[in-house]
Amino acid sequence: AQKVTQAQTEISVVEKEDVTLDCVYETRDTTYYLFWYKQPPSGELVFLIRRNSFDEQNEISGRYSWNFQKSTSSFNFTITASQVVDSAVYFCALRRSREYGNKLVFGAGTILRVKS
Amino acid sequence: DGGITQSPKYLFRKEGQNVTLSCEQNLNHDAMYWYRQDPGQGLRLIYYSQIVNDFQKGDIAEGYSVSREKKESFPLTVTSAQKNPTAFYLCASSRTPGADTQYFGPGTRLTVL
Numbered sequence: 462a463q464k465v466t467q468a469q470t471e472i473s474v475v476e477k478e479d480v481t482l483d484c485v486y487e488t489r490d491t492t493y494y495l496f497w498y499k500q501p502p503s504g505e506l507v508f509l510i511r512r513n514s515f516d517e518q519n520e521i522s523g524r525y526s527w528n529f530q531k532s533t534s535s536f537n538f539t540i541t542a543s544q545v546v547d548s549a550v551y552f553c554a555l556r557r558s559r560e561y562g563n564k565l566v567f568g569a570g571t572i573l574r575v576k577s
Numbered sequence: 578d579g580g581i582t583q584s585p586k587y588l589f590r591k592e593g594q595n596v597t598l599s600c601e602q603n604l605n606h607d608a609m610y611w612y613r614q615d616p617g618q619g620l621r622l623i624y625y626s627q628i629v630n631d632f633q634k635g636d637i638a639e640g641y642s643v644s645r646e647k648k649e650s651f652p653l654t655v656t657s658a659q660k661n662p663t664a665f666y667l668c669a670s671s672r673t674p675g676a677d678t679q680y681f682g683p684g685t686r687l688t689v690l
Contacts, residue, residue: 465619496678506620506667506681552619564635565679567619 463488465555467568474543475576482538482571484553490514493557495529495536496565500550512536543575580604581682583668588687590655590662598653598685600668608674609651613637614665614684623666626651627674655687663689 464487474480486495497509510520512529520527524541540547550572554565581602590596600609608627612620622635626645640659645651651670655662665686669679 470617498681504665504667504684504686506669508678508680511678554619564622564625565620567621569617569619 463555463557463566465553465566465568467551467553467571469571470569471572471574473574473576476545477542479539479541480543480573480575482540482551482553482573484536484538484568486534486536486553486555488534488555488557490557493555496554496556497527497536497538498552498554500552500570502549506552509538540573543573545575545577548573548575581668581670581680583666583682583685585685586683588685590687590689592689593657595654595656596662596687598655598666598668598687600651600653600682602649602651602668602670602682604670604672604680605648606670606672606680607648608671609645610669610671610679611635611641611643611651611653612667612669614667620667623653662687 466485493514495512498506499509500506517529526539528537550570552570553568556565584599610625611623613623614620621637623637623641624632624635624643626632629645629648632643632645640656642654665684667684668682671679
């Protein structure tokens with residue numbers, strides 16, 4: 462079964478703190494893709510990053526960084542020097558490459574609150 | 578600007594009525610999807626369409642219906658058979674069925690009174 466677990470339901474930090482959002486996935490596929498999406502209060506999901514299972518290089522984009530570790534089936538997301546605008550719900554998702562239809566399995570999401 | 582539009586933003590309906598949610602994209606994407614989001618839960622797939630005039634059931638299709646008569650449009654009908662229709666509905670599209678990234682619209686919040 463495909464499953465994504467985001468154990469942190471809600472996190473509160475003060476502006477400028479670093480914060481890490483955890484994502485653990487389960488899959489039997491050897492090839493798969495992982496995603497992070499941001500959902501601000503407006504409701505629209507904003508695509509942040511996509512990683513395939515063959516690429517374990519960590520990635521940094523500005524204040525955002527992602528740590529992909531196949532050995533622990535984790536794909537964690539770190540925001541450095543958080544800002545109030547980072548407040549949102551963040552979703553981790555898994556897609557199986559050989560399953561047609563491009564279906565995504567989402568975690569339950571982590572609510573991030575950044576206080577000024 | 579290219580993107581996905583959903584209308585209306587908020588929708589109210591009386592119990593027992595069917596209602597149709599609109600989703601339009603001008604990205605020239607082949608594949609389109611409908612998800613449902615409930616509080617404290619991730620998104621769950623209702624229906625998806627890989628090409629015009631074709632669509633497939635997702636994980637929670639019961640009580641819903643769709644059509645895909647045009648590439649840019651993928652309306653979702655919530656029927657009276659849906660037991661608990663109050664939710665936030667999100668439409669998404671991807672360039673091809675095999676493409677990795679789905680892009681989402683702003684969503685429609687449906688409330689059944």
